[in-house]
Amino acid sequence: MDCNKKYRRIVIKIGSNVLTREDGRPDTTRISALVDQIAGLYRAGVEVILVSSGAVASGRSVLEPRVGRIDTVSARQLFSAVGQVKLLNRYYDLFNEYGIVCGQVLTTKESLSTRRQYLNQRNCMEAMLAAGVVPIVNENDTISVTELMFTDNDELSGLVAAMMDAEALVILSNIDGIYDGSPADPASQVIRRVAPGRDLSQYIDTARSSRGRGGMTTKSRISSRVAGEGIEVVIANGRRDGILTDLVLTGRDVVCTRFEAAPRPASGVKKWIASSEGFAKGALHLDAGAAAAISQSKAASILAVGVTAVEGEFERDDIVRILSPEGAPLGVGRISCDSATARRNLGRKGLKPLIHCDYLYLE
Ligand SMILES: Nc1ncnc2c1ncn2[C@@H]1O[C@H](COP(=O)(O)OP(=O)(O)O)[C@@H](O)[C@H]1O
Numbered sequence: 491m492d493c494n495k496k497y498r499r500i501v502i503k504i505g506s507n508v509l510t511r512e513d514g515r516p517d518t519t520r521i522s523a524l525v526d527q528i529a530g531l532y533r534a535g536v537e538v539i540l541v542s543s544g545a546v547a548s549g550r551s552v553l554e555p556r557v558g559r560i561d562t563v564s565a566r567q568l569f570s571a572v573g574q575v576k577l578l579n580r581y582y583d584l585f586n587e588y589g590i591v592c593g594q595v596l597t598t599k600e601s602l603s604t605r606r607q608y609l610n611q612r613n614c615m616e617a618m619l620a621a622g623v624v625p626i627v628n629e630n631d632t633i634s635v636t637e638l639m640f641t642d643n644d645e646l647s648g649l650v651a652a653m654m655d656a657e658a659l660v661i662l663s664n665i666d667g668i669y670d671g672s673p674a675d676p677a678s679q680v681i682r683r684v685a686p687g688r689d690l691s692q693y694i695d696t697a698r699s700s701r702g703r704g705g706m707t708t709k710s711r712i713s714s715r716v717a718g719e720g721i722e723v724v725i726a727n728g729r730r731d732g733i734l735t736d737l738v739l740t741g742r743d744v745v746c747t748r749f750e751a752a753p754r755p756a757s758g759v760k761k762w763i764a765s766s767e768g769f770a771k772g773a774l775h776l777d778a779g780a781a782a783a784i785s786q787s788k789a790a791s792i793l794a795v796g797v798t799a800v801e802g803e804f805e806r807d808d809i810v811r812i813l814s815p816e817g818a819p820l821g822v823g824r825i826s827c828d829s830a831t832a833r834r835n836l837g838r839k840g841l842k843p844l845i846h847c848d849y850l851y852l853e
């Protein structure tokens with residue numbers, strides 16, 4: 491990370507692969523080493539929000555030997571219910587050795603999907619940070635099933651970083667960064683810097699790893715998006731000794747993939763909208779004139795007169811996708827009316843904007 495910069499607030503995401511040994515048991519030495527380093531950052535005045543995976547793996551190590559045949563959804567619910575307690579107890583004890591209090595934040599995709607719930611979540615974590623408490627965030631796997639789930643905790647950590655206005659997001663995995671070929675090929679090298687907007691999808695092997703959920707594909711996609719919102723993102727190896735201290739405090743040149751932050755940080759509400767594509771309830775198809783207007787001016791709103799079709803059912807203040815006349819995604823925005831009203835007003839002039847420019851985020 492930028493070693494000349496003192497970070498005020500960062501989000502650190504730790505993947506299941508970092509916290510779990512090859513045989514599936516929790517790697518207590520590693521968890522302890524990471525907490526030691528986070529305590530060092532805390533002492534140096536950096537506010538840390540931890541997004542920790544590992545509940546399912548932790549519960550599986552306790553329960554797998556004793557449960558019989560069970561479907562995958564129930565297994566995830568059961569393992570996470572037990573594993574989350576075990577994981578948080580361990581964090582609590584380890585932080586306590588440094589006199590640091592940590593607290594649990596369990597969330598769901600649904601809990602971030604409306605602006606009001608989003609602000610409630612943010613307020614909770616702001617209150618924790620103000621009281622010197624380290625928030626430890628995870629998805630509530632006991633109730634998040636199938637389509638209600640985040641892609642994985644990489645997606646969640648990106649949302650948390652934007653929501654909490656963090657300056658940097660550190661994603662710790664079991665690998666040094668994103669390689670420019672198969673990580674198994676000795677000729678492959680870690681891509682060290684990624685300029686805003688650069689697409690790395692060609693390098694990623696889409697096969698997922700055994701314990702994680704979204705794999706490197708989501709890490710890369712989320713990192714680009716978060717960096718585009720003005721937040722530096724680093725993917726690094728959580729199993730390397732001293733990784734967090736090196737990245738955040740000493741600035742030692744450690745192998746990692748760093749996504750440079752785009753210079754244009756979005757406003758708070760725009761950050762929420764930008765990260766909300768996954769919650770979109772519908773879509774607006776623009777005509778050529780409207781598409782040109784919003785691409786040319788930041789002050790242009792989307793008016794009913796420039797919309798040719800409305801897709802899906804939505805309520806006022808929901809997030810909708812904006813599509814070009816050819817159907818290409820242009821961005822997302824918060825709609826000012828429900829879908830029935832939007833359809834009724836299609837093509838009409840002189841009405842208030844369907845999406846005001848302050849609530850419009852273009853890719
Ligand atoms: N180009 C690539 N560079 C690095 N890792 C890759 C690449 N393509 C696929 N991967 C895989 O992605 C894995 C990391 O993702 P994941 O399993 O989701 O980790 P975590 O549990 O830490 O979130 C690596 O272990 C690696 O096998």
Ligand SMILES: N[C@@H](CCC(=O)OP(=O)(O)O)C(=O)O
Nearest residue numbers: 506544545546642643702703
């Ligand atoms: N919420 C799950 C983590 C799911 C997940 O995204 O895992 P990973 O890809 O290892 O970060 C758990 O605590 O087990």
